[in-house]
Amino acid sequence: MRLSSMRAAAIVVLCSGSLIAASCGGSDDDSSGQTSYVLEDLPEDQFLPAESESSVADETLLSEMPSQSTTSVGSSELEVPSEPDFRMPLTGRPLVSVGDIPDRPALAVKMPNNRKAMPQTGLNEADIVFEQIINDGVTRFVAVFHSQGSDPVGPIRSGRAQDVDILTNLDSPLFAWSGGNDGVTGVVNNSSLVSLNYVRGFADAYYRRDGRGGAPHNLFSSTDALWSFTPGDFALPPQIFAYMLPGETAVGDPASIIEIDLDSIGVRWDYDSSSGQYLRSQYGEPHMSELSGQVSADNVVVLLVDYQRSPFDRKSPEAQTIGKGQALIFTDGVARAGVWQRTSNADMWNLYTDETLSEPIGLSDGRTWVELPRNDSENVRYVS
Numbered sequence: 346m347r348l349s350s351m352r353a354a355a356i357v358v359l360c361s362g363s364l365i366a367a368s369c370g371g372s373d374d375d376s377s378g379q380t381s382y383v384l385e386d387l388p389e390d391q392f393l394p395a396e397s398e399s400s401v402a403d404e405t406l407l408s409e410m411p412s413q414s415t416t417s418v419g420s421s422e423l424e425v426p427s428e429p430d431f432r433m434p435l436t437g438r439p440l441v442s443v444g445d446i447p448d449r450p451a452l453a454v455k456m457p458n459n460r461k462a463m464p465q466t467g468l469n470e471a472d473i474v475f476e477q478i479i480n481d482g483v484t485r486f487v488a489v490f491h492s493q494g495s496d497p498v499g500p501i502r503s504g505r506a507q508d509v510d511i512l513t514n515l516d517s518p519l520f521a522w523s524g525g526n527d528g529v530t531g532v533v534n535n536s537s538l539v540s541l542n543y544v545r546g547f548a549d550a551y552y553r554r555d556g557r558g559g560a561p562h563n564l565f566s567s568t569d570a571l572w573s574f575t576p577g578d579f580a581l582p583p584q585i586f587a588y589m590l591p592g593e594t595a596v597g598d599p600a601s602i603i604e605i606d607l608d609s610i611g612v613r614w615d616y617d618s619s620s621g622q623y624l625r626s627q628y629g630e631p632h633m634s635e636l637s638g639q640v641s642a643d644n645v646v647v648l649l650v651d652y653q654r655s656p657f658d659r660k661s662p663e664a665q666t667i668g669k670g671q672a673l674i675f676t677d678g679v680a681r682a683g684v685w686q687r688t689s690n691a692d693m694w695n696l697y698t699d700e701t702l703s704e705p706i707g708l709s710d711g712r713t714w715v716e717l718p719r720n721d722s723e724n725v726r727y728v729s
Contacts, residue, residue, distance in 0.1 A: 426590035426593055427590065427591075428590060431445065431446070432584060432588065432710070433472075433491075433710075434446065434451075434491060434583060435451065435473055435489060435491045435584075435585065436710055437584070437711070438492075438711070439591055439710065446581060447492060449572055449575060450515075450517060450518055450572075450575055450579040450580060450582065451490070451516075451518035451582035452490045452491070452521065452568055452571055453487050453488070453508070453512050453515070453518050453519065453521065453538075454467065454471075454488045454489075454490070454499070454501060454522075454568075455485060455487060455503065455504050455520075455523070456468070456487075457485055457500055457562065458476070458483060458484045458610065458627075459483055459562075460628070461557060462502075462557070463632075463633075464633050464634055464635040465499070465500065465634060465635065466495060466498055466565070466635040467488055467495030467497075467498035467568070468486065468488060469636070469637040469640060469641060469712075470498075470636070471489055471490050471495075471712070472489055472491050472492050473489040473712070473714075473715065474489070474642075474712075474714045474715070475487040475489075475715045476607065476612070476714065476716050476717060477505070477511070477664050477717050478607050478652060478718075479661060479662070480660040480661045482608035482609040482610075483608070483609055483610060484607050484610045487511060487512065491582055494567070494568030494569055494572070496568065497554070497565045498521075498566055498567055498568055499564060499565035499566060500563060500564055501521055501522065501523050501543070501564045501565065502523050502561060502564070503524055503525045504522040504533060505525070505529060505655070505661060505663065506529050506532045506533075506655055506656075506657060507655075507663040507664045507666070508522075508538075509532055509536045509538060510666050510667060510690040511664070511690075512538055513536065513538070513690040513691055514583070514690060514691050514692060514693055514694075515585065516537075516581075516582055516583055517537045517538070517579065518538060518582065519539045519541055519574065519575065520533065520538040520539060520541060521571050523544065523551075523561065523564055527657075528655075529655075529657050539574075539575075539579075541571055541574055547574065550566050550570050550571055551564055551565065551566045553565070586646075586693065586696070586713065587695075587696065587705050587708070588709070589707040589708065589709060593707075596679065596681075597682075598680045598729060599678060599729040600675055600679055600680035600728070601616045601678065601727075601728060602615055602728045603616075603623070603675055603680075604726045604727070605724060605725055605726075606718060606723075607716070607718050607724075608719070610628075611628075612626070612627050612716065613625070613627070614642070614714075616675075617641075618678060621643065621678075622643055623641060623643075623644075623645050623675065624639050624640070625639065625640040625641065641712075642712050642713060643676070643708075643710070643713065644674070644708045644709055644712070644714070645713075645716065646673075646675075646696070646708070646714070646715045647674075647675070647716045647718065647725050648666070648670060648672050648685045648717055649671045649719070649720045649724070649725070650666055650670055650718075651664075651665045651670075651720045653665060664717045666687065666690070666717070667687050668686075669684055669687070670684065670685055670720060671683075671685075671720075672684055672685040673727070674696060677709055680727055681706055683696055683698045683699065683706050684696075684698075684699065684700055684702070685697075696708075
């Protein structure tokens with residue numbers, strides 16, 4: 346095992362400012378009388394932190410504190426948040442020791458999102474899930490496992506060239522896929538991903554299940570079976586998002602419902618305050634997993650990206666995930682507007698409050714979904 350050199354800085358989250366309200370059209374009962382927002386409503390100066398009376402008081406209190414980690418306030422002590430010594434790499438969960446981190450690489454599994462593929466297995470067990478647009482205007486998932494596994498996991502489908510840029514920052518992850526055309530296969534084989542290609546030598550790691558309309562919708566495996574192909578020089582995955590300090594909560598606009606258009610797939614996330622999680626729906630109904638109920642997440646990160654035609658398949662769009670663009674980060678029932686930025690596919694997913702890239706945005710520790718809609722602000726809406 347080799348340890349990754351990528352490290353994340355401690356984050357102090359600032360308020361991203363209020364969005365300008367737009368009228369909420371239609372007669373949908375879920376949004377009646379509520380405020381609706383779209384990303385394009387955010388003027389540039391609204392990216393700057395808003396200063397309230399409470400934030401001023403907090404800053405005054407912190408400025409008066411001594412350098413120690415606690416200070417007396419009356420008869421009690423107030424702890425200053427600090428970065429934990431150890432975190433679970435892909436969920437950010439604070440840990441007692443480095444020995445609590447599973448000794449294995451990240452495992453990325455390609456899953457389809459068409460009706461014949463449902464219900465999928467493993468989406469609620471993955472640490473991070475990316476949703477990307479592919480050919481025919483549908484989406485496909487890249488489910489990334491490390492802290493826990495899934496048996497079974499699938500269905501498992503073909504890869505795309507865009508997967509390399511999305512996954513390279515995981516430091517040589519295992520990549521479970523059913524194959525691809527010669528161009529895509531060449532790109533994956535020439536990358537740092539450890540290819541577990543069903544049609545190129547790893548058929549024994551997979552099996553077909555009855556039902557689901559037959560092939561190609563019925564190819565499955567288990568994370569243990571796939572991890573058994575881990576090479577001896579593997580690396581633990583690095584942290585690819587920044588997280589808030591323990592005890593911090595996100596400050597932003599209330600957002601109880603999120604709607605995202607990914608070509609023909611209309612995604613909705615509803616914030617459940619009792620669990621602190623977002624619950625996913627699509628095709629106008631709850632998106633159910635086979636193993637663990639409705640698909641859920643602790644963070645929903647929406648990155649607006651350009652799509653370009655793949656050089657290997659004219660019908661296949663490819664998300665451009667190097668550069669920068671607008672972002673909406675949903676955590677703890679609030680929305681924070683900002684920008685995403687990466688200079689190479691080896692970089693972590695950097696989230697900032699504005700174009701100056703000076704104030705990072707941290708996530709809550711937990712499981713994260715990353716949505717990659719086309720770069721049009723009207724593709725993302727939320728209501729309070």
